[in-house]
Amino acid sequence: MLDDVPLLIKLIKGYLSDVDIVWQDIERIRRLQDKRLRKVVRYAYTVPLYHSKYKTAGINPRDIRGVEDIRKLPVVTKDDIRNSFPKGVLPEGYNTRRAEKLSTSGSTGKPITIYVDRFSILQSIIAYVRILKAYGERWDKTRITIIADTTYGSAGYATFNSPLPSFLMKILPIDNIQILDITEKSEEMISKINDFKPDFLNGYPGVLHALATLKMEKGFGRDINPRYVSSSGAVLDPFTRRYISEAFDAHVFDVYESTEGGPMAFECRRGCYHLHSDMVYLEALDDDMNPVSSGEVGRVAVTKLYGKGTPVVRYVGMGDLVKWTDDVCDCGINTGCIGSIEGRRVDAIVTADGGIIPPLSITGVPNEVMSEEKHFCVKQFQIVQEENGNVTVLAVPKKDEKNKEKTVIVYHKIETELNERIGGGISVQIKEVDEIPTYGAVLSPLVVSKVKKTS
Template sequence: MNQLLNPLLVGKIIKTYMVDLNRVKRLPEEKIRRYQERALLKVIRYAYKVPLYNKKYQQVGIHPDDIKTIEDVKKIPFVTKKDFRESKPEDLIPVGEKPGMYSMVSTSGSTGQPVTLYIDLHSMFYTLVGFVRIIREHGIRWNKTRMAVVADLSPDSSEARHLSIDAVPRLKRILPLKNFGVFHVGEKPERLIKQIEEFNPEFIGAYPGILRILAILKRKGLGRRLEPRILATSGAILDDYTREYIEKSFNAKVFDVYGATECSPLAFQCRNGNYHIMSDFAYVEFVDAEEKEEVSGDGGNIVVTRLFGRGTPVVRYTGISDFVLPSSRRCNCGVNTPLIEKIEGRRVDSIVLPSGQLVPP
């Protein structure tokens, strides 16, 4: 049965689209902060029902009632990739629930050790709304613009769950989404660029390494008719050289989206090129190398709390392992959230096998 026929789920999705989509432009930063605090306290209460978190909180004598403001979050212990990896499935979801109630997703495992989490269908749609928010800032309309997304469609990957198994396929049963094409990152580059060229998109989204390889092929004469208006990167660090090479090859602007499988979109570049934190999707902190003290001006390792979804909560998670420099500047683009000055770390790039197959970061 298509769960989109469930009126409760449909109602939540409609509310998400109507209310949450434009929150960061509709509300001033102070009200966004208050929303963030309420969502954070709600997530912490939910996490207390999950054995992994319940055990950690009890070890340090913390109860959700002790967390009354954002500042109190510092009392909560961190959660690591190791914590997730070493937990049994039933320890990652609320007591009394079964893993089969959720979709299982895994990180790409660029370190060789993927992390497996459980998410609900509404969380997937919420993430898609975040994607719609981001592309709208660049003049892309989800129901009009012809879009091509190159993603890891391996079984159990988060991208496959969102784009080719659960969320998008369900939407296609009730919405005309012929303008949206999904392509597998594992295709040989020559075949991939041909497939995308035949789709003829105005927008292409992919890992930076994938777009660079497509740019190389275009300079060699492949994909002559491939002329996107705008491109987006995510999933790895976009360095200045790669950005410039891609932009010159396609004669199109590139914007970057920062996020992770465990917590979905965290920040994105606006039309002015500034990275805006998705403050209503996540609460981010920056800590020193020992993960003991919060830092600000000089940057630090990012710690993330996801502010939506059921299944496996992500609270004070250190596993992204990126060094991030926050900014005190303000942007006049209309998005009322704090900025990130620079993102470092996670410089793992796509690997090209002798066969030409691409292994995503």
């Protein structure tokens, strides 16, 4: 793959410069955002989908001087990309052999497919190295285990198994990195991790939870003692965070990324979600597509500030909900922050009056109650809203739990607290089960809402 040598040079340059951008002066980061946005909008204007939208809105790339002008641009939806694929999401004559075709998981029943160029894949690698550095770790020294979805066409495949990373792995000394696939059986996976003894463990929260259970209940993985555990690919709720931290005696932090937007944010050691502001510009919008205020929850609109292939500019199709904040973190990373990742709109609970309750505003309840009662009787749970609106909390009790009376108190308090947060007119009850259903997915979703929502 000699044609990838120029990309290798870009990777080296990125390692020497781009990794450290988030620690640079705030104004310098903003100027870089402005410059990259102008370039991305000029490129998007050559793509039929965006060209048509911008012409209809009366927008010319010259009208966009920086991020302060971004609201002049129309938002792009999942249907926009789906209905324009394949020719409408690429410039005419684009060489698709120099790109990877990625598809979203389709958990909503409506997956989309986009093209991602190899430079975008490099950015994902650079973002990973940046996160390691933020935690005092090194990609070439730290023993790292990555549990990813490496299925062909996934973001994990592009980052770890596609031709470019495969090429890099052949020429770079990375014997310190172990990559496992999410579909491996938990018992086999934990055995491999135990033999590898990583200092840094990264995976989906559901997989990490399963491994934590094997360690605590069956004694597997006794030699797995990482300094840090990073969770990505799904919402990390307080209950799961505490459970994983307890099992591995490690600091657990969250990473926010997506197939469409790439790397977007990560928690620093102080718990602030720092944006990769050189890579994305993130907005939190209300139902009228206006920015929400600090402390409010809004729908994510992401603009990717790099790469070719399918441009991602003011894309709202992920359906993610985040709590916005104007707070500034003094950890030394000088990028903007988001307050929290609240989950996906499609998973939100619908109140009796039609309101929306973001998943993360209720998934912390079991952990809060168990902490208050000092009785951790549940090892896994799932909140399900049925079509009639009522809510059932499926709870898998901890093995050999003996204090049944205390468990009943915990269950009652969880029901009471959820009833208060969700509001009147909706019944909440806890039901003990042996296992949590996956609804056909690889991992069990934390919140399932069967109530239809308006887009």
